[in-house]
Amino acid sequence: MNQFKIDQTNEQNLLVRYGADPGRFAEASMYPGLHLARVVSQYKDLYRIATSEGECMAEISGKFRYGSFALSQYPAVGDFVMTDRSGDSSGNAIIHQVLTRKSVFERAAAGTARQTQIVAANVDTLFLCMSLNNDYNLSRLERYLSAAWSSGASPVIVLTKADLCKDLDVVMAEIGAVAPGTDVAVTSGSDNCSCDRLLSWLRPGMTASFVGSSGVGKSTLINRLAGSEVLRTSEIRQDDKGRHTSTRRELLVLPQGGIVIDTPGMREFGVENVDLTRSFTDIDALTELCRFRDCTHTSEPGCAVLRALEEGRLDARRLESYRKLKREAKYDGLSAKEIETEKLNAMFEKAGGMKNARKYLRENDKRKRRK
Structure with missing residues:
Protein backbone atom coordinates (compact mmCIF):
# COMPACT_ATOMS: atom_id res chain seq x y z
CA MET A 1 0.00 0.00 0.00
CA ARG A 101 -16.16 22.61 -8.76
CA LYS A 102 -19.07 20.30 -9.59
CA SER A 103 -21.59 23.09 -8.99
CA VAL A 104 -21.41 26.84 -8.43
CA PHE A 105 -24.15 29.15 -7.17
CA GLU A 106 -23.09 32.70 -7.95
CA ARG A 107 -24.29 36.28 -8.16
CA ALA A 108 -22.94 39.59 -9.35
CA ALA A 109 -20.40 41.01 -6.92
CA ALA A 110 -21.40 44.38 -5.51
CA GLY A 111 -19.25 47.35 -6.54
CA THR A 112 -17.32 45.54 -9.24
CA ALA A 113 -17.45 45.50 -13.02
CA ARG A 114 -17.75 42.18 -14.86
CA GLN A 115 -17.16 40.19 -11.66
CA THR A 116 -19.16 37.38 -10.09
CA GLN A 117 -19.14 36.24 -6.48
CA ILE A 118 -19.38 32.57 -5.55
CA VAL A 119 -22.14 32.14 -2.97
CA ALA A 120 -21.59 28.41 -2.47
CA ALA A 121 -19.63 25.70 -4.28
CA ASN A 122 -20.00 21.93 -4.65
CA VAL A 123 -23.64 21.93 -3.57
CA ASP A 124 -25.93 19.00 -4.36
CA THR A 125 -29.22 20.70 -3.39
CA LEU A 126 -30.19 24.37 -3.28
CA PHE A 127 -32.98 25.08 -0.80
CA LEU A 128 -34.69 28.19 -2.18
CA CYS A 129 -36.38 29.58 0.92
CA MET A 130 -39.36 31.92 0.82
CA SER A 131 -41.61 32.75 3.74
CA LEU A 132 -45.36 32.97 3.28
CA ASN A 133 -45.65 36.56 4.49
CA ASN A 134 -44.74 39.69 2.52
CA ASP A 135 -41.57 37.98 1.30
CA TYR A 136 -43.62 35.72 -0.97
CA ASN A 137 -42.97 36.85 -4.55
CA LEU A 138 -43.27 34.71 -7.68
CA SER A 139 -40.91 36.88 -9.74
CA ARG A 140 -38.20 36.53 -7.08
CA LEU A 141 -38.77 32.78 -7.04
CA GLU A 142 -38.30 32.67 -10.82
CA ARG A 143 -35.05 34.59 -10.38
CA TYR A 144 -33.81 32.10 -7.77
CA LEU A 145 -34.81 29.14 -9.94
CA SER A 146 -33.04 30.55 -13.01
CA ALA A 147 -29.80 30.93 -11.07
CA ALA A 148 -30.25 27.56 -9.34
CA TRP A 149 -30.69 25.59 -12.57
CA SER A 150 -27.55 27.27 -13.95
CA SER A 151 -25.51 26.30 -10.89
CA GLY A 152 -25.43 22.57 -11.49
CA ALA A 153 -27.28 21.84 -8.24
CA SER A 154 -30.88 20.65 -7.92
CA PRO A 155 -33.32 23.27 -6.55
CA VAL A 156 -35.91 22.54 -3.88
CA ILE A 157 -38.43 25.25 -2.99
CA VAL A 158 -38.81 25.61 0.78
CA LEU A 159 -41.85 27.55 1.97
CA THR A 160 -41.44 28.73 5.55
CA LYS A 161 -43.93 30.17 8.04
CA ALA A 162 -46.84 28.29 6.47
CA ASP A 163 -48.86 29.07 9.60
CA LEU A 164 -49.04 32.69 8.34
CA CYS A 165 -50.54 31.66 4.99
CA LYS A 166 -54.30 32.10 4.57
CA ASP A 167 -54.68 29.82 1.54
CA LEU A 168 -51.83 27.36 1.04
CA ASP A 169 -53.62 25.58 -1.81
CA VAL A 170 -53.60 28.76 -3.89
CA VAL A 171 -49.89 29.27 -3.23
CA MET A 172 -49.06 25.68 -4.18
CA ALA A 173 -51.04 26.06 -7.42
CA GLU A 174 -49.15 29.27 -8.30
CA ILE A 175 -45.79 27.66 -7.62
CA GLY A 176 -46.77 24.56 -9.56
CA ALA A 177 -47.51 26.79 -12.56
CA VAL A 178 -44.12 28.58 -12.52
CA ALA A 179 -41.97 25.66 -11.31
CA PRO A 180 -43.49 22.45 -12.70
CA GLY A 181 -41.67 19.34 -11.53
CA THR A 182 -39.65 21.16 -8.85
CA ASP A 183 -39.88 19.67 -5.37
CA VAL A 184 -41.60 21.84 -2.75
CA ALA A 185 -41.23 21.45 1.02
CA VAL A 186 -43.62 23.30 3.35
CA THR A 187 -42.48 24.17 6.88
CA SER A 188 -44.23 25.94 9.73
CA GLY A 189 -43.16 27.68 12.91
CA SER A 190 -46.01 25.97 14.74
CA ASP A 191 -44.76 22.51 13.68
CA ASN A 192 -41.24 21.83 14.92
CA CYS A 193 -41.12 18.54 13.02
CA SER A 194 -41.98 20.08 9.66
CA CYS A 195 -38.31 20.72 8.87
CA ASP A 196 -37.73 16.95 8.98
CA ARG A 197 -39.12 16.93 5.44
CA LEU A 198 -35.76 18.32 4.32
CA LEU A 199 -33.81 15.32 5.62
CA SER A 200 -34.43 13.28 2.47
CA TRP A 201 -32.09 15.72 0.67
CA LEU A 202 -29.54 15.69 3.49
CA ARG A 203 -28.09 12.22 3.42
CA PRO A 204 -24.54 11.73 4.82
CA GLY A 205 -21.95 13.38 2.61
CA MET A 206 -24.53 15.41 0.67
CA THR A 207 -24.32 19.22 0.71
CA ALA A 208 -27.25 21.62 0.64
CA SER A 209 -27.21 25.41 0.67
CA PHE A 210 -30.02 27.57 2.06
CA VAL A 211 -30.69 30.66 -0.08
CA GLY A 212 -33.30 33.36 0.46
CA SER A 213 -34.11 36.78 1.84
CA SER A 214 -33.21 37.85 5.37
CA GLY A 215 -35.79 36.80 7.91
CA VAL A 216 -37.30 33.89 5.97
CA GLY A 217 -36.11 31.43 8.61
CA LYS A 218 -32.99 29.84 7.06
CA SER A 219 -31.02 29.87 10.31
CA THR A 220 -34.04 28.65 12.27
CA LEU A 221 -34.41 25.67 9.92
CA ILE A 222 -30.72 24.80 10.24
CA ASN A 223 -30.88 25.03 14.04
CA ARG A 224 -33.83 22.65 14.11
CA LEU A 225 -32.07 20.21 11.80
CA ALA A 226 -28.96 20.41 13.98
CA GLY A 227 -30.94 19.99 17.19
CA SER A 228 -29.23 22.99 18.80
CA GLU A 229 -28.69 26.74 18.38
CA VAL A 230 -25.68 26.53 16.08
CA LEU A 231 -26.66 29.74 14.27
CA ARG A 232 -27.91 33.02 15.73
CA THR A 233 -31.48 34.02 14.83
CA SER A 234 -33.41 37.25 15.28
CA GLU A 235 -37.01 38.38 15.25
CA ILE A 236 -38.47 39.80 12.07
CA ARG A 237 -38.90 43.59 11.91
CA GLN A 238 -42.28 45.22 12.28
CA ASP A 239 -42.33 46.12 8.57
CA ASP A 240 -42.25 42.36 7.83
CA LYS A 241 -38.69 42.51 6.50
CA GLY A 242 -35.97 40.35 7.95
CA ARG A 243 -32.86 41.45 9.77
CA HIS A 244 -29.52 40.22 8.45
CA THR A 245 -28.70 37.53 11.01
CA SER A 246 -26.11 35.60 8.97
CA THR A 247 -23.24 37.91 8.05
CA ARG A 248 -21.11 35.34 6.22
CA ARG A 249 -21.47 31.98 4.53
CA GLU A 250 -20.83 29.02 6.78
CA LEU A 251 -20.71 25.23 6.27
CA LEU A 252 -21.93 22.90 9.02
CA VAL A 253 -22.11 19.12 9.36
CA LEU A 254 -25.42 17.97 10.85
CA PRO A 255 -25.71 15.14 13.39
CA GLN A 256 -27.56 13.10 10.74
CA GLY A 257 -24.53 13.39 8.43
CA GLY A 258 -25.85 15.93 5.93
CA ILE A 259 -23.93 19.13 5.24
CA VAL A 260 -25.54 22.57 5.08
CA ILE A 261 -24.31 25.99 4.00
CA ASP A 262 -26.05 29.03 5.44
CA THR A 263 -25.84 32.26 3.43
CA PRO A 264 -26.56 35.91 4.24
CA GLY A 265 -29.99 37.10 3.12
CA MET A 266 -30.33 38.01 -0.54
CA ARG A 267 -33.61 39.72 -1.33
CA GLU A 268 -32.36 40.66 -4.77
CA PHE A 269 -29.20 39.66 -6.58
CA GLY A 270 -27.81 40.13 -10.04
CA VAL A 271 -27.90 37.27 -12.51
CA GLU A 272 -25.54 36.41 -15.32
CA ASN A 273 -25.44 32.94 -16.86
CA VAL A 274 -29.01 32.03 -15.93
CA ASP A 275 -30.75 29.01 -17.43
CA LEU A 276 -34.12 30.37 -18.55
CA THR A 277 -34.95 27.22 -20.50
CA ARG A 278 -35.38 25.32 -17.21
CA SER A 279 -37.13 28.03 -15.19
CA PHE A 280 -39.37 29.16 -18.06
CA THR A 281 -40.11 25.87 -19.82
CA ASP A 282 -43.54 27.10 -20.91
CA ILE A 283 -42.18 30.19 -22.66
CA ASP A 284 -39.25 28.23 -24.09
CA ALA A 285 -41.71 25.76 -25.65
CA LEU A 286 -43.73 28.63 -27.14
CA THR A 287 -40.65 30.19 -28.73
CA GLU A 288 -40.22 27.04 -30.84
CA LEU A 289 -43.58 27.82 -32.45
CA CYS A 290 -42.75 31.40 -33.45
CA ARG A 291 -42.64 32.16 -37.17
CA PHE A 292 -39.18 33.70 -36.98
CA ARG A 293 -36.20 31.96 -35.39
CA ASP A 294 -34.86 35.27 -34.01
CA CYS A 295 -38.25 36.44 -32.70
CA THR A 296 -37.93 38.93 -29.83
CA HIS A 297 -41.55 38.35 -28.72
CA THR A 298 -42.35 42.05 -28.80
CA SER A 299 -44.21 42.87 -32.03
CA GLU A 300 -43.34 40.28 -34.67
CA PRO A 301 -46.16 38.68 -36.69
CA GLY A 302 -46.63 34.99 -36.00
CA CYS A 303 -45.18 35.23 -32.46
CA ALA A 304 -46.51 32.27 -30.47
CA VAL A 305 -45.57 33.95 -27.17
CA LEU A 306 -47.64 37.05 -27.89
CA ARG A 307 -50.51 34.91 -29.14
CA ALA A 308 -50.49 32.91 -25.89
CA LEU A 309 -50.51 36.20 -23.96
CA GLU A 310 -53.52 37.49 -25.92
CA GLU A 311 -55.41 34.22 -25.44
CA GLY A 312 -54.79 34.17 -21.70
CA ARG A 313 -52.60 31.06 -21.82
CA LEU A 314 -49.57 33.04 -20.60
CA ASP A 315 -49.51 35.39 -17.62
CA ALA A 316 -48.30 38.95 -18.33
CA ARG A 317 -46.36 39.05 -15.04
CA ARG A 318 -44.46 35.89 -15.97
CA LEU A 319 -43.59 37.18 -19.44
CA GLU A 320 -42.28 40.45 -17.97
CA SER A 321 -40.21 38.46 -15.44
CA TYR A 322 -38.76 36.45 -18.33
CA ARG A 323 -37.92 39.61 -20.28
CA LYS A 324 -36.35 41.26 -17.25
CA LEU A 325 -34.07 38.29 -16.55
CA LYS A 326 -33.03 38.15 -20.20
CA ARG A 327 -32.12 41.85 -20.09
CA GLU A 328 -30.16 41.42 -16.85
CA ALA A 329 -28.32 38.39 -18.15
CA LYS A 330 -27.17 40.54 -21.07
CA TYR A 331 -26.15 43.52 -18.95
CA ASP A 332 -24.97 41.82 -15.76
CA GLY A 333 -21.29 42.31 -14.97
CA LEU A 334 -20.99 45.45 -17.12
CA SER A 335 -20.02 48.83 -15.73
CA ALA A 336 -22.62 51.62 -15.62
CA LYS A 337 -21.13 53.16 -18.77
CA GLU A 338 -21.12 49.82 -20.60
CA ILE A 339 -24.72 49.14 -19.58
CA GLU A 340 -25.76 52.54 -20.90
CA THR A 341 -24.04 51.83 -24.21
CA GLU A 342 -25.74 48.43 -24.50
CA LYS A 343 -29.13 49.97 -23.76
CA LEU A 344 -28.60 52.69 -26.37
CA ASN A 345 -27.52 50.08 -28.91
CA ALA A 346 -30.71 48.17 -28.19
CA MET A 347 -32.79 51.33 -28.54
CA PHE A 348 -31.20 52.18 -31.88
CA GLU A 349 -30.93 48.61 -33.14
CA LYS A 350 -33.33 49.27 -36.01
CA ALA A 351 -31.26 52.31 -37.01
CA GLY A 352 -28.15 50.20 -37.40
CA GLY A 353 -26.77 50.45 -33.87
CA MET A 354 -25.40 53.24 -31.74
CA LYS A 355 -22.64 54.14 -34.21
CA ASN A 356 -25.10 54.90 -37.00
CA ALA A 357 -27.44 56.60 -34.54
CA ARG A 358 -24.65 59.01 -33.49
CA LYS A 359 -23.89 59.69 -37.16
CA TYR A 360 -27.56 60.46 -37.78
CA LEU A 361 -27.72 62.78 -34.75
CA ARG A 362 -24.58 64.66 -35.88
CA GLU A 363 -25.93 65.14 -39.41
CA ASN A 364 -29.31 66.21 -38.05
CA ASP A 365 -27.59 68.73 -35.78
CA LYS A 366 -25.66 70.14 -38.77
CA ARG A 367 -28.86 70.56 -40.77
CA LYS A 368 -30.44 72.47 -37.89
CA ARG A 369 -27.44 74.81 -37.71
CA ARG A 370 -27.58 75.55 -41.46
CA LYS A 371 -31.19 76.65 -41.04
Missing part, protein backbone atom coordinates in the same frame (compact mmCIF):
# COMPACT_ATOMS: atom_id res chain seq x y z
CA ASN A 2 1.48 3.34 -1.03
CA GLN A 3 1.69 6.44 1.13
CA PHE A 4 -1.30 8.10 -0.54
CA LYS A 5 -3.59 5.14 0.24
CA ILE A 6 -2.52 5.26 3.89
CA ASP A 7 -3.16 9.02 4.04
CA GLN A 8 -6.47 8.57 2.24
CA THR A 9 -7.67 6.08 4.87
CA ASN A 10 -6.80 8.50 7.66
CA GLU A 11 -8.40 11.47 5.91
CA GLN A 12 -11.63 9.63 5.25
CA ASN A 13 -12.34 9.54 8.99
CA LEU A 14 -13.11 13.26 8.90
CA LEU A 15 -13.08 14.57 5.34
CA VAL A 16 -15.77 12.13 4.17
CA ARG A 17 -18.01 13.70 6.82
CA TYR A 18 -17.35 17.00 5.07
CA GLY A 19 -18.40 15.63 1.70
CA ALA A 20 -15.16 14.30 0.20
CA ASP A 21 -15.76 11.28 -2.06
CA PRO A 22 -13.38 8.92 -3.93
CA GLY A 23 -13.30 11.34 -6.85
CA ARG A 24 -12.03 14.12 -4.58
CA PHE A 25 -9.29 11.92 -3.14
CA ALA A 26 -8.29 10.86 -6.64
CA GLU A 27 -8.05 14.50 -7.76
CA ALA A 28 -6.10 15.37 -4.61
CA SER A 29 -3.52 12.68 -5.45
CA MET A 30 -2.51 14.84 -8.42
CA TYR A 31 -0.92 17.29 -5.96
CA PRO A 32 1.76 15.34 -4.05
CA GLY A 33 3.01 17.01 -0.91
CA LEU A 34 -0.26 18.93 -0.38
CA HIS A 35 -3.27 18.10 1.80
CA LEU A 36 -6.96 17.97 0.93
CA ALA A 37 -9.30 20.30 2.85
CA ARG A 38 -12.73 21.91 2.48
CA VAL A 39 -13.58 25.58 3.06
CA VAL A 40 -16.19 25.89 5.81
CA SER A 41 -16.20 29.65 6.38
CA GLN A 42 -14.78 32.80 4.83
CA TYR A 43 -13.57 36.00 6.46
CA LYS A 44 -12.02 39.08 4.87
CA ASP A 45 -8.62 37.59 4.00
CA LEU A 46 -8.81 34.31 5.89
CA TYR A 47 -10.64 31.01 5.56
CA ARG A 48 -11.61 28.33 8.05
CA ILE A 49 -11.01 24.90 6.54
CA ALA A 50 -11.74 21.31 7.55
CA THR A 51 -8.75 18.98 7.22
CA SER A 52 -7.92 15.41 8.17
CA GLU A 53 -7.02 16.68 11.66
CA GLY A 54 -9.94 19.06 12.25
CA GLU A 55 -10.70 22.69 11.51
CA CYS A 56 -8.04 25.38 11.25
CA MET A 57 -7.43 28.79 9.69
CA ALA A 58 -5.91 29.24 6.25
CA GLU A 59 -4.92 31.92 3.75
CA ILE A 60 -4.13 31.82 0.04
CA SER A 61 -0.56 31.75 -1.17
CA GLY A 62 1.06 34.77 -2.78
CA LYS A 63 1.42 32.85 -6.04
CA PHE A 64 -2.29 31.99 -5.99
CA ARG A 65 -3.23 35.61 -5.36
CA TYR A 66 -0.93 36.86 -8.10
CA GLY A 67 -2.30 34.37 -10.64
CA SER A 68 -6.00 35.00 -9.90
CA PHE A 69 -7.57 37.73 -12.02
CA ALA A 70 -11.23 37.19 -11.01
CA LEU A 71 -13.07 36.96 -7.69
CA SER A 72 -14.66 33.72 -8.82
CA GLN A 73 -11.24 32.06 -8.90
CA TYR A 74 -10.70 32.60 -5.18
CA PRO A 75 -11.74 29.89 -2.69
CA ALA A 76 -15.38 29.98 -1.59
CA VAL A 77 -17.38 28.18 1.08
CA GLY A 78 -17.88 24.59 -0.05
CA ASP A 79 -14.72 24.48 -2.15
CA PHE A 80 -12.27 21.60 -1.85
CA VAL A 81 -8.73 22.96 -1.74
CA MET A 82 -5.15 21.76 -1.47
CA THR A 83 -3.08 23.14 1.42
CA ASP A 84 0.50 22.89 2.63
CA ARG A 85 -0.50 21.38 5.98
CA SER A 86 -3.42 19.79 7.77
CA GLY A 87 -3.19 21.87 10.96
CA ASP A 88 -2.30 25.37 12.17
CA SER A 89 0.18 24.49 14.94
CA SER A 90 2.86 26.39 13.02
CA GLY A 91 0.66 29.18 11.69
CA ASN A 92 -2.14 29.44 9.18
CA ALA A 93 -2.34 26.75 6.52
CA ILE A 94 -1.62 27.98 3.00
CA ILE A 95 -4.07 27.28 0.17
CA HIS A 96 -2.34 26.56 -3.13
CA GLN A 97 -5.08 25.13 -5.32
CA VAL A 98 -8.89 25.08 -5.67
CA LEU A 99 -10.12 21.72 -6.96
CA THR A 100 -12.73 21.26 -9.69
